[in-house]
Each structure stands twice: as C-alpha cells, then as structure tokens.
C-alpha cells in the first residue's frame with residue numbers, strides 16, 4: 001500500500017531496520033553529506049539505509065537523506081511494492097495517470113512564514129560536497145507552472161542558497177521547468193516556483209521521470225498511488241503543492257535576473273560547471289508542525305540521485321517502447337544503478353520476431369532517450385542479474401556482428417565527463433547498441449531438466465545442505481533445459 005505521507009514511510013522504513021537515527025548534533029556544512037558518502041561509497045546496496053539526523057546545529061528541523069533512494073529495496077518500500085512488481089506498477093501509472101485533487105486545507109501549511117520570517121537559515125540545508133560546493137544546496141522537487149496552459153511541472157533542479165531570502169536555481173536550457181518559468185519571465189512577469197520537501201513518497205519517485213511536454217508528474221504520482229494526490233493552493237504564489245508535504249518553499253523567479261550558480265558536485269562523479277542561472281526571491285516558507293527536512297544525496301555515484309533516476313526512468317522507456325512505439329515483445333527495461341539516470345546503460349529484454357528486430361529496438365531506444373549504452377537481450381535473461389547478463393554477452397553477442405555505434409550525439413560534458421571539450425565547446429559524443437539476443441541456434445543448454453534437479457533438491461534438503469532461494473537466472477535456465 002502507498003504511504004499517506006513521508007512520516008508514514010519513514011516509520012515503515014525504521015520498522016524494517018532501513019532507517020538509522022543519528023542523535024549527535026551535526027554540522028550541516030559537512031557532517032550529514034560526508035556520512036551519506038560513506039553510506040553510498042562503502043556499503044553494498046542491500047546494507048544501505050536512510051539517515052535521520054535528529055539534531056542539526058542551528059536548526060529546529062531534523063534532516064533526512066537517502067531514505068527513498070538508498071537502494072532498490074528502499075525505493076520499493078517507498079512505492080509499497082515488491083521489487084518484481086515495480087515496472088508493472090509504473091506501467092499502469094504511466095498509462096492511467098490520475099489527476100490531483102484540490103483541497104481547502106493541508107498540514108503542509110500548518111505554519112506559514114512570510115516576509116523576513118521566510119528565512120532559509122531556519123532550515124538545515126546541507127553543503128553536499130563539503131569543501132567543494134560553493135554553498136548549501138536545496139536538493140528536492142521543484143514545482144513550476146506554465147503561464148498559458150496552467151499545467152504544472154515537477155523536476156529536481158539543484159538550488160544554491162544565496163542568502164536568507166534568495167536562491168539561484170539550476171534551470172538549464174531544455175528543461176521543462178525552465179520553459180515553464182520563461183513563459184512568465186519573458187513577458188516581464190515573475191514566475192511562480194516552489195520547492196516541495198518531504199511529500200508522499202510517490203510524488204518524489206514520479207518527479208524524476210522524464211515525461212513528454214505538458215505531462216504533469218503529479219498525475220503519474222496519482223497513478224502510482226492509485227488515488228488522487230491531494231493538493232493545496234500556495235500562500236503567496238499561484239501554484240498547487242501536495243497537502244501533506246513536510247515543508248514548502250514558495251518563490252518567484254525574478255525576470256531578467258541571472259547570477260553564477262555552482263560549482264556543485266554532480267551525479268556523474270565530478271564537480272559540475274558554473275553557469276548563469278535564474279535568481280529567485282523567496283516569498284514564503286510553509287511547513288507541518290514538527291516538520292522533517294529532506295535532501296537527496298547526489299554527487300559521486302552510486303547515490304540517491306542515481307537510484308531514483310534509474311528506477312523511475314526504466315519503466316518510462318519500457319512504456320515508450322511498448323505503448324508509444326508498439327514494440328509489444330519488449331518485456332522489461334532496467335537502467336544501470338552504478339552511474340544512473342538517463343545518461344547511463346539500459347538493458348532491454350525482448351523476444352525478437354525477425355532478424356534485425358533486436359537491433360531495431362536497440363536503435364530506437366538510443367534515439368528516444370539520452371541513454372549512452374543500450375544492450376538488448378532475450379526475455380529469458382534476468383536483466384537485473386549481472387552474472388546472467390554477462391553470460392548472455394559471452395554466449396550470444398559477437399562484437400563484430402552485433403555492435404552498432406551511433407555517432408554525432410550531443411552530450412553535455414558536464415554530465416558525461418568522457419566527452420572532450422575543445423575551445424570551451426563540448427565535442428559531440430556517441431552511443432553504442434549491443435544486440436546480445438541469440439541469433440543462431442546454439443543447441444541444448446548443458447543443465448539437467450527440472451525433474452532431475454527437483455529430485456536432487458529433495459536430497460539436498462534431507463542432507464541438511466545450506467538453504468537457498470532459487471535465483472531467477474537458474475529458473476530461466478531450467479525452464480529452457
């Protein structure tokens with residue numbers, strides 16, 4: 001079942017031993033981010049957990065990071081599903097979005113701070129790459145609204161705190177949030193913008209999905225929840241925000257005002273560039289009583305950013321291939337969790353129907369997304385199991401026959417450090433499509449059949465050998481043996 005709000009989710013996470021409370025008073029300028037770095041850099045995914053900093057020096061609010069995206073396990077707890085159900089739930093949400101519902105009053109506005117009380121210094125906003133980031137950064141969902149259509153958009157855009165009442169937001173070219181903000185500022189009007197912190201988990205999971213223009217991520221969040229997300233009107237701007245959010249920061253993008261933003265440690269593992277970005281005046285901070293501040297951990301992968309972006313966008317690609325492009329034999333998609341997001345490696349599982357079908361699907365996947373590497377395998381491969389995937393790469397992939405290189409692709413060097421820069425301009429990059437589907441009959445698999453293996457399993461158990469769960473890889477193999 002989806003969680004009612006962030007608190008509900010954190011309670012479930014704690015009950016499952018996946019949330020650790022830190023009681024010591026921490027310094028937001030270096031401690032929370034550095035501990036989060038140890039968590040992501042040193043622990044394997046199955047041991048990672050959310051970090052709950054109960055006491056942050058100088059702030060009345062506790063700080064949480066890594067809870068939603070510590071690992072696929074915490075992501076699925078946030079979604080309220082088993083790992084095997086993730087893509088199915090996402091596909092249903094993407095094909096049957098649910099519109100949000102406006103309500104009169106929400107707990108996200110139990111406390112309303114405006115004017116000089118809307119002071120960002122009250123919040124425990126961390127420095128995420130201590131010693132290297134230029135300032136504390138808000139890393140959460142950013143809501144914008146288009147001036148003409150009234151459609152809202154959610155994305156995560158890193159936001160630098162300039163002073164108590166001003167921020168600079170990384171609204172870069174091409175982003176929907178940027179286009180929505182410009183629909184106001186290009187007419188000389190301030191653009192409404194809001195940072196939503198600690199909403200219902202499904203809203204966070206939906207916010208990083210790369211959706212087509214005019215699709216509001218809140219409707220996909222409603223689809224994930226199976227019910228409308230309840231929204232309230234902001235206090236100082238024309239915008240709707242989730243009613244159960246922990247904290248909402250309201251603001252206005254000032255027409256024409258740009259300042260240098262960055263450097264900030266980016267998800268690819270390098271310090272991101274400094275560019276002129278829009279300046280925003282904060283108009284209000286509203287929050288629940290006893291509110292919890294949430295910030296995503298990004299920077300060196302793996303990170304919360306890579307987990308969230310990969311797991312939310314794998315099903316988006318799957319939906320595009322199956323529903324929009326009619327490739328009904330595509331059964332699964334999974335984006336690499338070690339780099340993450342839309343610039344990484346995606347593995348597509350399918351049943352090719354004709355020679356060249358897998359290459360065609362691979363090419364399309366590369367064309368419709370910024371993903372750099374696409375691997376296509378048969379649907380008898382567990383695409384989340386690196387051992388099985390590697391077996392397919394050796395058993396079914398012939399590099400000379402099955403590799404397609406797509407040249408001359410624009411990739412921002414700041415996001416993909418493998419692309420060279422000449423004279424201050426990014427070189428064009430390239431993509432690779434690997435067809436690791438079986439194209440020749442290699443004969444029978446060298447495993448006994450199920451009946452023999454099942455009899456052996458009885459002996460295994462009666463002899464007290466170590467217990468195990470049969471891996472999906474082994475099931476798939478025995479099904480074909």
Ligand SMILES: Cc1cc2nc3c(=O)[nH]c(=O)nc-3n(C[C@H](O)[C@H](O)[C@H](O)COP(=O)(O)O)c2cc1C
Nearest residue numbers: 155156157158170175176177208209210296298305
């Ligand atoms: C922690 C985190 C930080 C991010 N920071 C940025 C950012 O600063 N700028 C950006 O363009 N995308 C950033 N992203 C990725 C976008 O939020 C994501 O691609 C989103 O779908 C963009 O929405 P849009 O296509 O509606 O603009 C970030 C994602 C995460 C999880």
